[in-house]
Amino acid sequence: MGIGGKSIPPNIDRVGDISSNALFILLVEKQSTFIRLAETRYYRIFPCIIVCAQGQPDLGTREFVIYHCGSLSMSYDSSNLATPGISWLGLTPYDLETSKIPKECLLPMSEEDKKAGEKLMNEDFLKNMPQWRKALGIMLNT
Structure with a gap:
């Protein structure tokens, strides 16, 4: 993968099944934290998918990693942008x-x-x- 990672495409609805051995998805808000985790290959120690939201994530990222409740600006699509299983880490x-x-x-x-x-x-x-x-x-x- 490398330190830069991969971008989540804007047309996430066209992405088919994704196969992974990840145990969880780790959403980080700060790009510096994401870079540090990538540099240390954190995902090799704890099999996970690390996603960087960079404060204001794009729609592809929002749809891939669905937050606890959708944002007010996205309230028209909040049922697709919410997950009750989110944890504070x-x-x-x-x-x-x-x-x-x-x-x-x-x-x-x-x-x-x-x-x-x-x-x-x-x-x-x-x-x-x-x-x-x-x-x-x-x-x-x-």
Whole structure:
């Protein structure tokens, strides 16, 4: 595969069955994280498909890796852009409290981040996820 990976085609509906020995799909938001995982050949240690969303994924990526709930801008197609089996993987605000990471090592949330977080707190899907809601509340209040 190489470090660059492969692009997900925009016409994903034309792709037939995909055969893979992957145990899971790992969606990463940051390209730098994706590159690091590719450089270390993480997929050889843990058989998986690593997908980089780069913050604003294209439609092919959205359709391939379906998020927990579709975006508001894609609400007309939300039934095709949602999966209830998604899991939070990585650090949570609870980890930051227990790991004693110095505050100067943390980046503060921007005003845009805070607005997005407050908007998320009102989303229906989050009302049924108390752990995620609590984690988001901690992030907004720090």
